[in-house]
Amino acid sequence: MSDDLFRPVGPPWQRVSPALTKALRILCVLPLLLLAVVLAVLGVLLPVPSVVSWVLLGAAAATVLGAAWTWSWADRSRRAVGYAEQEDDLIVSSGVMFRRLVAVPYGRMQFVDVSADPLERWLGIATVTLHTASTETAAEIPGLPAEEATRLRNRLTELGESRGSGV
Amino acid sequence: MSDPDAAPQHTPPPAPAGPAAPAVGRRTHPLTGLLQGVLWAFAGVASLTGSLLGDGWGNVPTWVALLVAVVGGLALGEAAGFLQWYFTRYVIDTAEVRVERGILTKTSRRMPFERIQSVDIAEPLLARAFGLAELRIDMAGGDDAGTTLRFLTLEEARATRRLLLDRAHGREHDASVRHDVQGDLVAEASPAQVLLGTLVSLDFVIAVLGGVGLLVASLVAGQVVVFLGGVVAVGTWLIQIVGQRVIRQWGFTLHRTPDGLRIERGLLSRTSQTIPFARVQGVAVHEPFVWRRLGWSRLDVDVAGYAKAGGDDATATSSTLLPIADREVTARVLETLVPGAFSAEPDVQAPSRAWPVDPVAWRFRRVGSNEQGFTAREGWVERRTSVVPHHKVQSVEVRQGPLGRRLGLATVEIHTPDGPVDADGKNLDAETARSVALAELDLARTARRGA
Numbered sequence: 001m002s003d004d005l006f007r008p009v010g011p012p013w014q015r016v017s018p019a020l021t022k023a024l025r026i027l028c029v030l031p032l033l034l035l036a037v038v039l040a041v042l043g044v045l046l047p048v049p050s051v052v053s054w055v056l057l058g059a060a061a062a063t064v065l066g067a068a069w070t071w072s073w074a075d076r077s078r079r080a081v082g083y084a085e086q087e088d089d090l091i092v093s094s095g096v097m098f099r100r101l102v103a104v105p106y107g108r109m110q111f112v113d114v115s116a117d118p119l120e121r122w123l124g125i126a127t128v129t130l131h132t133a134s135t136e137t138a139a140e141i142p143g144l145p146a147e148e149a150t151r152l153r154n155r156l157t158e159l160g161e162s163r164g165s166g167v
Numbered sequence: 168m169s170d171p172d173a174a175p176q177h178t179p180p181p182a183p184a185g186p187a188a189p190a191v192g193r194r195t196h197p198l199t200g201l202l203q204g205v206l207w208a209f210a211g212v213a214s215l216t217g218s219l220l221g222d223g224w225g226n227v228p229t230w231v232a233l234l235v236a237v238v239g240g241l242a243l244g245e246a247a248g249f250l251q252w253y254f255t256r257y258v259i260d261t262a263e264v265r266v267e268r269g270i271l272t273k274t275s276r277r278m279p280f281e282r283i284q285s286v287d288i289a290e291p292l293l294a295r296a297f298g299l300a301e302l303r304i305d306m307a308g309g310d311d312a313g314t315t316l317r318f319l320t321l322e323e324a325r326a327t328r329r330l331l332l333d334r335a336h337g338r339e340h341d342a343s344v345r346h347d348v349q350g351d352l353v354a355e356a357s358p359a360q361v362l363l364g365t366l367v368s369l370d371f372v373i374a375v376l377g378g379v380g381l382l383v384a385s386l387v388a389g390q391v392v393v394f395l396g397g398v399v400a401v402g403t404w405l406i407q408i409v410g411q412r413v414i415r416q417w418g419f420t421l422h423r424t425p426d427g428l429r430i431e432r433g434l435l436s437r438t439s440q441t442i443p444f445a446r447v448q449g450v451a452v453h454e455p456f457v458w459r460r461l462g463w464s465r466l467d468v469d470v471a472g473y474a475k476a477g478g479d480d481a482t483a484t485s486s487t488l489l490p491i492a493d494r495e496v497t498a499r500v501l502e503t504l505v506p507g508a509f510s511a512e513p514d515v516q517a518p519s520r521a522w523p524v525d526p527v528a529w530r531f532r533r534v535g536s537n538e539q540g541f542t543a544r545e546g547w548v549e550r551r552t553s554v555v556p557h558h559k560v561q562s563v564e565v566r567q568g569p570l571g572r573r574l575g576l577a578t579v580e581i582h583t584p585d586g587p588v589d590a591d592g593k594n595l596d597a598e599t600a601r602s603v604a605l606a607e608l609d610l611a612r613t614a615r616r617g618a
Contacts, residue, residue, distance in 0.1 A: 005567060005577060005597050006565070088608075088612050089608060089612075097568065098568045098569070099566060099567050100565070101566070102564045103604065103608050105562070105608070105615065107615055108560075108562060132561040132562050133471050133584045134562065134582040134584050134585065135584075135585055136562075136564070136582040137582050163615075
């Protein structure tokens with residue numbers, strides 16, 4: 001039912017690179033695992049009453065569980081990202097728990113950003129952000145392969161120029 | 168806009184003079200330095216006084232310290248004011264307005280005519296006493312797009328505004344027409360009506376009830392001193408609320424001019440602001456509880472570039488188009504701004520199963536659209552109706568959280584530039600929300616092609 005709600009309008013969703021899963025995992029899971037290790041080491045080594053060290057170990061275990069959940073969330077989150085170039089609008093959808101679908105008419109785009117942080121660059125992906133005169137638009141497509149990001153940017157800029165209708 | 172590629176269709180022809188070109192052009196009124204200096208001098212005197220009296224200054228007697236503070240503050244303020252005035256020049260050529268500023272770091276801001284959103288005139292109290300005014304030029308986009316020219320004589324400010332607006336609209340400028348086109352009076356709000364409206368507005372009533380409650384509590388507790396102190400504090404506060412609104416909206420008039428709607432208001436500081444018809448991105452009608460029964464409403468507009476203006480300053484650019492007006496006047500102004508869009512009653516309702524997430528408000532949510540615009544209405548205590556003309560819709564969003572998924576609800580949002588207009592249909596039936604969004608996309612497309 002909910003997937004139905006966010007089904008694409010025209011052409012099917014174009015999905016993004018699996019490298020995004022990797023990026024999300026590195027960003028979110030790694031720190032959690034590090035935290036778990038620190039907690040566990042403290043729990044074992046600190047000269048504190050056993051209750052405290054059990055609490056620390058428990059926290060470490062919970063963090064590991066959290067990391068495991070985040071691991072699977074990363075992939076679901078990546079799969080939830082989709083975009084479709086329609087005749088007159090670009091449609092972007094994202095989110096697992098909080099799903100969102102934004103349709104941006106080409107003529108309304110003010111500018112298009114392509115950005116890639118060092119991690120994204122290493123994985124060969126980039127994020128394309130669409131800006132209209134409204135900040136609510138906030139349409140972001142993460143995890144695009146670098147060439148696809150450039151192509152999309154050029155295409156959108158071109159379409160924006162030919163259909164631009166001012167503010 | 169910082170990125171020159173941002174809106175290529177607006178890119179002006181390359182201007183002949185680069186930043187390196189000699190700064191020719193006109194200075195603002197010579198009194199500017201003095202007035203700006205006075206304002207800064209206050210700050211200077213205050214901070215010097217604070218630091219000298221606070222920490223002491225060795226064994227210097229207090230009166231010497233005070234004298235040094237006052238003289239030093241004045242001198243610093245005036246010097247800064249003079250330097251700033253001396254190094255500020257503005258040029259209006261055939262393609263743009265350019266303002267050159269800075270003593271060591273030169274900045275040059277260029278505003279191509281076709282990017283100018285609006286030109287307003289403000290007369291802050293101090294400047295007004297000398298017959299001076301400041302000119303505010305707004306552009307779309309960017310955080311600090313646009314600039315303020317401070318100060319020109321009122322006559323000069325008006326003439327410059329007329330010139331800029333003529334150029335911005337691509338009209339022939341006829342310098343021999345001496346006065347600003349005044350236009351037809353569309354609406355006015357008397358101070359008495361604004362005062363009355365404030366007195367029955369909800370926030371004021373709540374403030375009064377809260378204040379009285381506190382006072383009664385202190386009296387019951389037998390704290391007479393607290394009670395007396397409280398009376399003074401609450402009294403000043405309430406007078407302040409009323410005073411601010413009444414003084415700000417004093418002598419409010421709304422004229423229709425060829426360039427747009429012109430608002431003039433203010434008792435101590437006057438503001439004259441023009442909202443071009445074509446720049447109105449959306450309209451919001453607010454009808455607080457008591458006002459609704461009296462047939463009154465307030466009208467706010469979304470204008471690209473106004474969101475970041477705001478500010479507490481009495482002359483700050485305001486998005487309020489009518490502080491208070493009767494139904495008939497509101498309808499007339501709406502008809503001018505978004506012809507035909509307001510006539511339709513929104514008919515899509517939130518379903519009753521939305522109550523767990525939206526206990527009371529679901530009953531009052533409506534969205535709907537006709538050929539001209541999209542309308543969203545919400546609120547019981549204060550009813551708010553937002554109208555967005557189809558050809559101004561920026562983007563359309565459908566979203567759903569975990570609760571909404573369980574209840575089969577979704578929210579549809581029609582995006583407009585930041586401002587008071589918020590055309591959302593929250594917690595509608597999921598499929599309805601989707602079809603509303605898709606229908607809006609179609610309507611917006613058709614409207615853009617027609618425009």
